[in-house]
Amino acid sequence: MYKRDYRDIISGGVLFGVGAFAAIYAYLNYQMGTPRHMGPGWFPFYLGLIMAGIGLIVALSALSREGSLGKFEFKSLIMVCGATLAFALAIRPLGLVPAIFAISIIVWLFDDRYGWKLSLISAVLMSLGAVLIFIYGLGMPLQIVNWRLFG
Amino acid sequence: MFADLAGHIALGLETAFSWTNLFYCFVGVFLGMLVGVIPGIGSLAAISMLLPITFHLEPTAAIIMLAGVFYGTSYGGSTASILLNLPGTPSSAVACVDGYPMSKQGRGGIALMMTTVGSFIAGSIGIVIMMLASPIIVEYALKFGPSEYFALMVLGLIAASAITTTAPIKGIAMVVFGLLLGCVGSDLETGVARFAFDIPELYDGIQLTVIAMGLFGVSEVVASIEGIRGARVDAKSITLRSMIPTSDDWRRSWMPILRGTLGGSFFGALPGTGGVIASFMAYALEKKISKEPERFGHGAIEGVVAPESANNAADQTAFIPTLTLGIPGNVIMALMIGALTIHGIVPGPQFMVQHPDMFWGLVMSFWIGNLILVILNIPLIGLWIRVLAVPYHLMYPAIIMFVCMGVYSVNNSHFDVIMVMIVGALGYSMRYLDLPAAPLILGFVLGPLMEENLRRALLIGRGDFAVLFNRPISGTIMAMAIALLLWAIYENYRPTKGRLVDADD
Numbered sequence: 001m002y003k004r005d006y007r008d009i010i011s012g013g014v015l016f017g018v019g020a021f022a023a024i025y026a027y028l029n030y031q032m033g034t035p036r037h038m039g040p041g042w043f044p045f046y047l048g049l050i051m052a053g054i055g056l057i058v059a060l061s062a063l064s065r066e067g068s069l070g071k072f073e074f075k076s077l078i079m080v081c082g083a084t085l086a087f088a089l090a091i092r093p094l095g096l097v098p099a100i101f102a103i104s105i106i107v108w109l110f111d112d113r114y115g116w117k118l119s120l121i122s123a124v125l126m127s128l129g130a131v132l133i134f135i136y137g138l139g140m141p142l143q144i145v146n147w148r149l150f151g
Numbered sequence: 152m153f154a155d156l157a158g159h160i161a162l163g164l165e166t167a168f169s170w171t172n173l174f175y176c177f178v179g180v181f182l183g184m185l186v187g188v189i190p191g192i193g194s195l196a197a198i199s200m201l202l203p204i205t206f207h208l209e210p211t212a213a214i215i216m217l218a219g220v221f222y223g224t225s226y227g228g229s230t231a232s233i234l235l236n237l238p239g240t241p242s243s244a245v246a247c248v249d250g251y252p253m254s255k256q257g258r259g260g261i262a263l264m265m266t267t268v269g270s271f272i273a274g275s276i277g278i279v280i281m282m283l284a285s286p287i288i289v290e291y292a293l294k295f296g297p298s299e300y301f302a303l304m305v306l307g308l309i310a311a312s313a314i315t316t317t318a319p320i321k322g323i324a325m326v327v328f329g330l331l332l333g334c335v336g337s338d339l340e341t342g343v344a345r346f347a348f349d350i351p352e353l354y355d356g357i358q359l360t361v362i363a364m365g366l367f368g369v370s371e372v373v374a375s376i377e378g379i380r381g382a383r384v385d386a387k388s389i390t391l392r393s394m395i396p397t398s399d400d401w402r403r404s405w406m407p408i409l410r411g412t413l414g415g416s417f418f419g420a421l422p423g424t425g426g427v428i429a430s431f432m433a434y435a436l437e438k439k440i441s442k443e444p445e446r447f448g449h450g451a452i453e454g455v456v457a458p459e460s461a462n463n464a465a466d467q468t469a470f471i472p473t474l475t476l477g478i479p480g481n482v483i484m485a486l487m488i489g490a491l492t493i494h495g496i497v498p499g500p501q502f503m504v505q506h507p508d509m510f511w512g513l514v515m516s517f518w519i520g521n522l523i524l525v526i527l528n529i530p531l532i533g534l535w536i537r538v539l540a541v542p543y544h545l546m547y548p549a550i551i552m553f554v555c556m557g558v559y560s561v562n563n564s565h566f567d568v569i570m571v572m573i574v575g576a577l578g579y580s581m582r583y584l585d586l587p588a589a590p591l592i593l594g595f596v597l598g599p600l601m602e603e604n605l606r607r608a609l610l611i612g613r614g615d616f617a618v619l620f621n622r623p624i625s626g627t628i629m630a631m632a633i634a635l636l637l638w639a640i641y642e643n644y645r646p647t648k649g650r651l652v653d654a655d656d
Contacts (some may be wrong), residue, residue: 007583007584007585008318009586010584010587011321011584011585011586012567014584014586015321015324015586018328018331019324019327019331022331022346025346030377031341031343034614035609035614035615035616036609036610036613037604037610037614038340038602038606038609038615039341039344040338040340040345041175041340041345041396043263043330043334043602043605044334044345044346046332047330047331047334050324050327050464051324051327051328051331052323054321054323054327057320057640058318058320058321058324061496061581070583071215072583073374073376073377073579075371076372076373076374076376076377077373077576077579079376080369080372080376080551080572080575081575081576083551084369084551084554084555084569084571084572084575085569085572086515087552087555087559087568088552088559088568088569088572089565090567091555091559091565091568092565094154098513100552103548103551103552103555104548105462107551108617109549111376111544113544122548122549123367126548126549126552129549130552130556134483134556140207141563142560142561142563143233150565
């Protein structure tokens with residue numbers, strides 16, 4: 001427990017930041033128009049204002065309140081982002097199955113519960129499932145493996 | 152009126168009984184049941200992941216399947232609650248209180264059977280209400296103008312975000328954020344590309360699937376990886392014979408089922424409330440009016456069937472404002488609206504008029520889905536118990552894969568997959584900061600429509616905002632919305648007493 005509710009101070013700050021950014025960006029770059037003939041900037045500007053206002057309320061009311069911060073799961077976040085990124089980078093040049101294996105490799109690297117045998121089985125099962133559901137079942141035009149890369 | 156109804160039912164049955172629609176109904180409820188049973192995957196994540204798949208289907212089949220997932224999860228959620236004291240879905244959390252003691256007394260099978268029966272009855276009544284009420288609502292709503300629509304949307308958004316989240320005012324802020332995100336991309340009226348930052352992929356706006364899967368799929372996985380442990384259930388203990396209730400059980404249950412249904416139907420139709428609140432209220436009511444309140448918490452069957460009936464009824468009636476007015480009562484309904492929009496169908500009063508086969512086909516498929524669920528729940532209960540035993544860490548790579556595949560398949564764009572990663576990281580951060588994600592989706596889906604209605608309303612009113620308040624219907628609605636908003640600000644300054652759960656179903 002902290003003396004100030006830091007979580008809400010941060011969240012209020014974030015809301016304020018995003019809202020202010022949106023409002024300022026809209027004001028500077030798009031036409032406001034009049035209420036009768038609303039320009040593209042009108043709606044985003046006022047939305048940003050509202051959001052910034054709420055952010056201020058949240059942050060200010062948190063200054064005098066106790067609060068706690070939970071645990072930020074950095075490792076899980078990096079692993080999931082890494083796996084997704086690996087898929088995104090692999091799917092075009094390498095094909096579907098290698099992209100799925102890329103996910104499994106990242107999981108194997110980060111998660112202690114996954115030994116190489118489990119990762120391999122998981123990768124194979126997922127690939128089978130994906131090919132059956134997406135390529136045969138739904139008829140998506142995806143390359144299963146890009147053999148050309150291997151010569 | 153009844154001749155009309157008969158005609159509608161016939162049309163609906165004809166649509167619902169096509170092989171395609173039957174198949175997808177089955178797939179939907181089966182997946183829903185599966186997702187409901189497994190703690191750690193919510194119906195929200197499941198529907199988000201299925202959204203891209205539905206793009207390849209016909210709109211009717213798509214919505215039938217998504218709807219099946221939705222109400223299927225409430226059936227499945229109670230299984231984990233009763234057998235493991237672990238709610239599969241938030242709306243089944245109450246069932247743990249009396250359901251788990253029943254399991255420990257060896258009466259778990261009976262609890263499961265009675266909740267299935269109760270859920271079926273509740274669902275059926277909810278569907279009947281839907282069939283009767285919808286045409287009437289649509290008839291009135293067709294007379295609405297842009298002021299009324301805008302006011303309704305404001306009320307719906309504020310209600311949905313303020314009532315269900317832990318900090319109502321944060322919920323409203325997130326709705327506004329969602330509305331802002333909806334502005335990204337080309338503005339329909341003026342053609343200006345807003346907030347695109349010179350990235351060509353953003354000219355068409357952010358994909359709904361990217362946002363939904365990032366916020367609910369990816370962030371949920373990140374949060375769950377370390378936390379969730381699998382649990383052991385003795386599969387042999389639940390046989391078909393052990394599920395047969397005594398006459399005493401029947402006697403005690405039928406009124407709670409009906410009362411739960413009534414409450415559930417009411418709360419389901421209101422925007423902002425739904426299965427969770429309905430189930431808690433039903434439990435509280437039963438305990439209060441019971442002649443033996445001390446039995447509650449120790450295996451009182453009333454305490455199990457009432458909340459489960461309530462949440463099933465709420466699931467059905469939640470479709471009423473969604474399909475008749477185009478106002479989503481909760482996030483999942485917003486996703487349904489999003490799915491319809493992507494198929495080129497604008498939900499609103501016009502929906503029933505222009506696509507009666509889809510509307511009534513959907514309603515009839517609800518019956519069929521509920522029936523299938525009864526079959527899945529009673530004889531196949533052993534299957535679900537085995538599913539419960541699978542540890543979560545074996546499943547999450549597959550979830551990651553489904554998320555990646557789903558997003559990629561929409562536009563064959565790996566940029567979308569990278570976007571989902573970014574949105575997912577943001578979504579997890581938002582979760583950490585207690586900024587609720589559900590209202591964001593609500594705002595995102597309704598954003599462009601809201602802006603358009605506001606524009607039109609102001610055009611009619613010649614730039615004067617009074618146009619929203621002068622007209623009797625929209626004035627009343629706006630007043631209610633403002634009242635809710637003020638209440639939300641007030642709530643923020645009070646010390647937080649324990650709020651129920653938040654809207655991420």
